[in-house]
Amino acid sequence: MIKPILFYSTNLRATPVTFREALLKGIAPDKGLYMPQEIPRFSKEEIRKFSEMEYHEIAFEISKKFLRGQIPDETLLQIVKDSYNYEVPLEHVYDNKFVMRLDQGPTASFKDFAARMMGRLMQFYLKKEKRNLIILVATSGDTGSAIANAFYGLDNIKIIVLFPQNEVTNRQRKQMTTLGKNVQIVSLDAKFDDCQALVKQAFADPDLDYLHLSSANSINIGRLIPQIVYYFYSFAKLRKKDEEEVIFSVPSGNFGDMMGGMFAFKMGLPVKKFVIATNENDEFPKFVKTGIYKKIEPSLNCLSSAMNVGHPSNLSRLVALYGGVMDETGYISKAPDMKLLQKEIYSVSINDEETKQMISDAYKAHKLLLEPHGSVGWAGLQRFLKDNPEYDNSKQLCISLETAHPAKFPEQIREILNFDPTLPPSLEGIEEKEESYDKIENEYKDFKTYLKSKY
Numbered sequence: 055m056i057k058p059i060l061f062y063s064t065n066l067r068a069t070p071v072t073f074r075e076a077l078l079k080g081i082a083p084d085k086g087l088y089m090p091q092e093i094p095r096f097s098k099e100e101i102r103k104f105s106e107m108e109y110h111e112i113a114f115e116i117s118k119k120f121l122r123g124q125i126p127d128e129t130l131l132q133i134v135k136d137s138y139n140y141e142v143p144l145e146h147v148y149d150n151k152f153v154m155r156l157d158q159g160p161t162a163s164f165k166d167f168a169a170r171m172m173g174r175l176m177q178f179y180l181k182k183e184k185r186n187l188i189i190l191v192a193t194s195g196d197t198g199s200a201i202a203n204a205f206y207g208l209d210n211i212k213i214i215v216l217f218p219q220n221e222v223t224n225r226q227r228k229q230m231t232t233l234g235k236n237v238q239i240v241s242l243d244a245k246f247d248d249c250q251a252l253v254k255q256a257f258a259d260p261d262l263d264y265l266h267l268s269s270a271n272s273i274n275i276g277r278l279i280p281q282i283v284y285y286f287y288s289f290a291k292l293r294k295k296d297e298e299e300v301i302f303s304v305p306s307g308n309f310g311d312m313m314g315g316m317f318a319f320k321m322g323l324p325v326k327k328f329v330i331a332t333n334e335n336d337e338f339p340k341f342v343k344t345g346i347y348k349k350i351e352p353s354l355n356c357l358s359s360a361m362n363v364g365h366p367s368n369l370s371r372l373v374a375l376y377g378g379v380m381d382e383t384g385y386i387s388k389a390p391d392m393k394l395l396q397k398e399i400y401s402v403s404i405n406d407e408e409t410k411q412m413i414s415d416a417y418k419a420h421k422l423l424l425e426p427h428g429s430v431g432w433a434g435l436q437r438f439l440k441d442n443p444e445y446d447n448s449k450q451l452c453i454s455l456e457t458a459h460p461a462k463f464p465e466q467i468r469e470i471l472n473f474d475p476t477l478p479p480s481l482e483g484i485e486e487k488e489e490s491y492d493k494i495e496n497e498y499k500d501f502k503t504y505l506k507s508k509y
């Protein structure tokens with residue numbers, strides 16, 4: 055038996071656990087995030103072989119390294135095959151510069167990549183142990199629909215999503231309410247924060263222990279591992295020669311996406327630089343520059359709404375990766391190696407004006423269609439190349455991530471480019487489908503009664 059990789063808490067006050075426990079628990083008992091005690095590595099030869107593999111095969115090789123035989127190979131292969139049954143387009147823009155479109159999943163958001171695999175990994179353990187679980191999430195739109203779609207139809211798992219009636223778009227709502235089966239959607243005539251508060255209260259309520267409630271938020275280690283894959287995949291498909299190094303640009307909010315990239319790097323992917331682009335919530339670019347961290351409260355509302363984050367929940371993982379300790383409030387008790395971090399990461403804040411301008415410029419110059427999040431990433435890359443002329447040459451491979459489909463933002467695209475982006479196949483026909491959801495009052499006792507009557 056090979057020794058499994060254990061997962062420690064970034065707060066360092068909880069016992070390290072196996073992958074199974076980290077996956078099913080989500081957050082450590084000391085409120086820290088789980089991190090692998092060891093990061094497995096790929097040899098140059100192994101990475102070279104990825105060039106001939108399909109996406110799901112690379113996903114298999116990467117997960118196998120972390121899981122070390124804890125899930126049978128044939129089961130793991132089935133999980134990645136089921137999770138990744140859609141395209142991952144690598145769009146050529148100019149010279150050796152590309153945009154990777156992570157928007158072909160069922161909800162046209164990059165969150166599908168992580169959520170689909172996490173759901174199937176959870177299902178594996180629950181089935182094996184003949185147990186059931188209820189996933190409870192509050193959403194302001196995108197996370198809820200990605201989770202609901204990812205877990206839709208899985209055995210041993212039910213999903214309840216709470217959303218604020220007036221804060222999600224029609225399209226976002228329909229992506230959740232037209233599913234059915236094991237997906238239950240509940241609307242509240244309240245704000246997102248109220249939904250979040252009810253969910254938190256339910257988790258803390260011992261009367262509901264019998265329901266085995268679990269969260270599926272972005273800090274689950276089961277969502278991070280799948281996010282390593284597309285970094286390896288894109289490099290493997292686009293590299294031209296052996297000694298090549300790549301620059302990635304990642305539009306970032308809670309930093310789950312960029313942590314996937316950092317793991318890929320530490321596993322041996324030859325990355326020259328990570329460009330981490332944020333919107334006007336610039337706590338991280340400031341931190342990289344000064345070493346001083348100050349969260350933004352409340353977070354600022356920007357066009358790239360999924361990145362309106364004033365304190366990235368995965369930041370403590372990044373700090374841990376560079377040898378420091380940051381708790382869940384953002385307090386740093388041990389400083390990370392800032393010199394190394396500054397060498398490997400360039401971070402920049404892109405404001406709404408620049409985001410809009412880049413949507414327009416990219417389309418005019420290259421027929422490159424971006425939505426606000428991808429525009430922040432692409433603008434971040436352009437800024438980096440301008441600031442660092444030594445990297446700005448036609449040979450340097452650069453890959454910028456597009457995290458949602460432009461058709462999810464029809465109003466902004468129409469305003470800037472004067473046309474309606476065509477819907478991806480996954481969103482077609484959704485307007486005509488029948489909706490079904492429950493409405494409850496914004497009162498915890500009503501929510502509790504609802505849960506107890508249903509389950």
Ligand SMILES: *Cc1c(COP(=O)(O)O)cnc(C)c1O
Nearest residue numbers: 306307308309310311360457458
């Ligand atoms: C969630 C999200 C992001 C931010 O990803 P993080 O992993 O939180 O940094 C970026 N773009 C879109 C479209 C998203 O939904």
